[in-house]
Amino acid sequence: MNLIALRGLPIVKKGDDIAQLIAHAANGQVKIENGDIIVVAQSIVSKAEGNVYDLREINPSPRAIEIGKKMGRDPRKIELILRESTEIVRQAHVLITRTKHGFVCANAGVDSSNVDEDHATTLPEDPDASARRIRERIKDILGVDVAVIISDTHGRPFRKGAAGVAIGVAGMEPLWDLRDKRDLYGKKLTSTIFAAADSFAAAATIVMGETNEGTPVVIIKGAKYKPGDGRATDLVRPREHDLFL
Amino acid sequence: MNLIALRGLPIVKKGDDIAQLIAHAANGQVKIENGDIIVVAQSIVSKAEGNVYDLREINPSPRAIEIGKKMGRDPRKIELILRESTEIVRQAHVLITRTKHGFVCANAGVDSSNVDEDHATTLPEDPDASARRIRERIKDILGVDVAVIISDTHGRPFRKGAAGVAIGVAGMEPLWDLRDKRDLYGKKLTSTIFAAADSFAAAATIVMGETNEGTPVVIIKGAKYKPGDGRATDLVRPREHDLFL
Numbered sequence: 001m002n003l004i005a006l007r008g009l010p011i012v013k014k015g016d017d018i019a020q021l022i023a024h025a026a027n028g029q030v031k032i033e034n035g036d037i038i039v040v041a042q043s044i045v046s047k048a049e050g051n052v053y054d055l056r057e058i059n060p061s062p063r064a065i066e067i068g069k070k071m072g073r074d075p076r077k078i079e080l081i082l083r084e085s086t087e088i089v090r091q092a093h094v095l096i097t098r099t100k101h102g103f104v105c106a107n108a109g110v111d112s113s114n115v116d117e118d119h120a121t122t123l124p125e126d127p128d129a130s131a132r133r134i135r136e137r138i139k140d141i142l143g144v145d146v147a148v149i150i151s152d153t154h155g156r157p158f159r160k161g162a163a164g165v166a167i168g169v170a171g172m173e174p175l176w177d178l179r180d181k182r183d184l185y186g187k188k189l190t191s192t193i194f195a196a197a198d199s200f201a202a203a204a205t206i207v208m209g210e211t212n213e214g215t216p217v218v219i220i221k222g223a224k225y226k227p228g229d230g231r232a233t234d235l236v237r238p239r240e241h242d243l244f245l
Numbered sequence: 246m247n248l249i250a251l252r253g254l255p256i257v258k259k260g261d262d263i264a265q266l267i268a269h270a271a272n273g274q275v276k277i278e279n280g281d282i283i284v285v286a287q288s289i290v291s292k293a294e295g296n297v298y299d300l301r302e303i304n305p306s307p308r309a310i311e312i313g314k315k316m317g318r319d320p321r322k323i324e325l326i327l328r329e330s331t332e333i334v335r336q337a338h339v340l341i342t343r344t345k346h347g348f349v350c351a352n353a354g355v356d357s358s359n360v361d362e363d364h365a366t367t368l369p370e371d372p373d374a375s376a377r378r379i380r381e382r383i384k385d386i387l388g389v390d391v392a393v394i395i396s397d398t399h400g401r402p403f404r405k406g407a408a409g410v411a412i413g414v415a416g417m418e419p420l421w422d423l424r425d426k427r428d429l430y431g432k433k434l435t436s437t438i439f440a441a442a443d444s445f446a447a448a449a450t451i452v453m454g455e456t457n458e459g460t461p462v463v464i465i466k467g468a469k470y471k472p473g474d475g476r477a478t479d480l481v482r483p484r485e486h487d488l489f490l
Contacts, residue, residue, distance in 0.1 A: 001248045001452050011429065090488040104403040113428040113437075153439070157402045157489040158349040159410065160482050161420045161440025163447065175406045183358040184256065184459060192358075194398070195406030196451065202408065203448030206441065206468065207246050214429060223451065237405050243335040244402040244489045 001223045004030050005207045005215035012044040012216075014052070019137030022217055030219050034144045037223055038134070039204035041216035042152040042167060043114055045130050046121040053080055055118045071095065077110060077120055084108035084122050089245060094155075099123060102236040103167060104245075105154045124150065127168025128231040135170040147171035147225060150232070151201035151208075157244060164205025166197035166232045173228035174198070174235050196225060198235060246468045249275050250452045250460035257289040257461075259297065264382030267462055275464050279389045282468055283379070284449035286461035287397040287412055288359055290375045291366040298325060300363045316340065322355060322365055329353035329367050334490060339400075344368060347481040348412060349490075350399045369395065372413025373476040380415040392416035392470060395477070396446035396453075402489060409450025411442035411477045418473035419443070419480050441470060443480060 008025045012018065018040060026032050046052065060068065060075035064082055068075030071091070078095070085097035085108045097108045101123065109123035124130045131148040138146050150168030155161070166174060174197030181192070204218035239245055253270045257263065263285060271277050291297065305313065305320035309327055313320030316336070323340070330342035330353045342353045346368065354368035369375045376393040383391050395413030400406070411419055419442030426437070449463035484490055 001448075003246045003248075003448075092488055094488075096488065113432065114430060116430060117432070153437075156440070158482055158487060159440065159443065159480050161438045161443065161480065163440045163444050165404065185359065185361065187358065187362070193406045194450075195401070195404065195408045198404065198406065199408050199447045199451045202444045203246075203248075203451065205439075206444045206448065235404050235406065237403055242403060243337055243339075243341065 002221045003203060003207045004219045004221070005209075006030065006217040006219060007215060009044075009214065009217060011214075012047045014047065014050040016048045017137065018044060018048050019134045019141060022134075023138065023141045025217070026219070032138065032142055032144055032146065032219060033221070035146070036144070037147045037149060037172070037200055037220040037225065038138065039149045039151050039201060039218045039220065040131075040134060041208060042109070042123060042127065042150055043111065043121060044216045045124050045127065045150055045168070047115075049124050049130065051122045051124060052115055053120050053122065055080075055120060067091065067095070077107075077112070080110045080120055080122060081108045084110060098239075101127065101167070102233055103154075105152070109152060109167075123152070123167065128170065128233060129168075131168035131170035131232075145171065145227075147227065149197055149201050149204070151205055153205055164198075164201035164203070166201040166235060169197050169230055169232040171227060172197060173226040173230040174232055175230070176226060195235060197230075197232060200225070247466045248448060248452045249464045249466070250454075251275065251462040251464060252460060254289075254459065254462060256459075257292045259292065259295040261293045262382065263289060263293050264379045264386060267379075268383065268386045270462070271464070277383065277387055277389055277391065277464060278466070280391070281389070282392045282394060282417070282445055282465040282470065283383065284394045284396050284446060284463045284465065285376075285379060286453060287354070287368060287372065287395055288356065288366060289461045290369050290372065290395050290413070292360075294369050294375065296367045296369060297360055298365050298367065300325075300365060312336065312340070322352075322357070325355045325365060325367060326353045329355060343484075346372065346412070347478055348399075350397070354397060354412075368397070368412065373415065373478060374413075376413035376415035376477075390416065392472070394442055394446050394449070396450055398450055409443075409446035409448070411446040411480060414442050414475055414477040416472060417442065418471040418475040419477055420475070421471060440480060442475075442477060445470070
C-alpha cells in the first residue's frame with residue numbers, strides 16, 4: 001500500500017471544483033487509477049462548499065455567551081459550535097459535542113486554522129454527499145473508479161493526541177465485518193469489525209501533515225478495500241449503544 | 246509512504262527471536278533500511294514471550310465467576326482479564342478495563358484467536374521493552390536503525406469498529422506536538438498534538454489483515470517520523486485528565 005501526498009494544490013476557495021483541482025495537480029505527478037483511494041482533508045471541502053464564517057457576523061446567543069465566559073473562549077465560536085451540534089457531550093477544558101451528522105468530537109469540527117483571522121470553518125453539511133460528488137467528478141474527468149474519504153482529525157478518549165478519521169465516504173464500505181472469518185487455527189473470529197475507512201484516514205493524515213505543508217489530498221494505491229455504497233455515518237456508534245455517553 | 250506486509254513468517258512459538266524471524270523473512274523480499282518503521286502485531290510478541298495461557302489451568306476467583314455468570318462468559322477468561330487489569334471501566338455486553346500498562350480496552354487484550362482451543366494470550370508484560378528489544382536485535386542483525394511499534398486493535402468509544410493502536414514503541418516519539426507550528430496563514434496552531442505512533446499502527450493494521458492471512462509484520466518505508474526515546478505509555482491519557490472515566 002502506497003500513500004502519496006499530492007503536491008501543488010492551490011489554496012482552495014469557495015466554489016472550487018476539488019476533483020478538478022486534484023486531477024490537475026495529479027497530472028505528471030501521480031496517475032490516478034481504478035481502485036485508488038483519494039483522501040481529502042475536511043478543511044478544503046468546507047472551504048470549497050463555502051462553510052467559512054466571519055465571526056464578526058455571528059451574534060452569540062445567551063447560552064453561547066455563558067459557556068464562553070465559563071470556558072474563557074470566544075462566544076462567537078461557541079455559538080457556531082452550538083449551531084453545529086445536537087448535544088453537548090462534555091464541557092470541561094474542551095467542549096465535546098455531538099455534531100448534527102452524529103460525530104462526537106471537540107468543538108463540533110469548528111476550526112480557525114488555515115482561514116483568515118476572525119474566521120472559522122464548519123464541517124461540510126453532508127460529508128458523505130461531498131465524497132460522492134468528488135468521486136463522481138473524478139469519474140467524469142479521468143474516467144476512473146476511485147473511493148473517496150473526507151478526513152478530519154479527532155481527539156480520542158483514553159488516548160492522547162489526535163488521529164485522522166473518516167467523516168465522509170464514497171465508493172467503499174467503511175466497516176469490514178470479519179465475524180465469519182476464521183483465524184490461523186480455523187476458529188471463528190468473534191466480534192471483529194474493522195474500521196477500515198478510519199484507518200485509511202489515519203494513514204493519510206500522517207503524510208498530509210497537520211501544519212502548513214499544504215498537502216490536504218493523499219492518493220492511496222494498492223490498498224485492498226471493499227467497494228460499496230457505505231457512508232461515514234455508518235461509523236457512528238448509535239447513542240444507545242455507547243457506553244461512554 | 247509505503248507499507249509492505251512481510252510474507253513468509255512462520256507461526257511464532259515461545260522463545261522465538263522475532264527480529265531474527267523478520268530479518269530472515271525480509272531477505273529477498275524487502276530491504277530493511279535506516280529510518281524504516283517495523284510494526285509488529287501484539288499477538289506474535291505475546292506468543293514469543295510466552296504470554297499464552299491454558300484456560301484449563303486457570304482457577305477463576307469468586308469475582309470472576311460472578312462476572313462470568315452475569316455476562317454469560319467463560320469465568321476463566323474473565324479471571325485472566327481481571328489479573329491483567331487495574332480497574333473495570335465498563336461492564337456491559339463487553340468488559341472494558343484499564344490494563345496494568347494503563348491502556349483502556351476490551352478484555353484487557355486477552356485474546357483467544359490465533360491460539361489453540363482452550364488457550365488465550367495476554368498482552369506482553371512491557372510492550373515498550375519488547376519494542377526496544379526488537380529494535381536492538383534488528384540493529385545487531387542487520388546493522389540498521391529502525392523504529393518499532395507493537396500494535397494491537399482497539400475498539401473506540403463513539404465510533405464503530407476496531408482500529409490499530411500502538412501499545413509498544415521504540416526509536417520514535419509517539420506524539421508530535423505541533424502547538425508551535427503555524428498554519429497556511431501564519432497563525433499558531435492551537436492544541437494540536439498528533440498521535441503519530443497510533444496512526445502508523447492504524448495504517449499497518451490495514452495491510453496486516455485481521456484474519457488468517459498470517460502477515461503480522463509490516464515494514465513502513467518513506468515515513469517521516471521523529472526519532473526519539475518515547476514510549477507507547479506516553480499515549481495513555483492520565484486517568485485524572487480523562488473526561489470519559
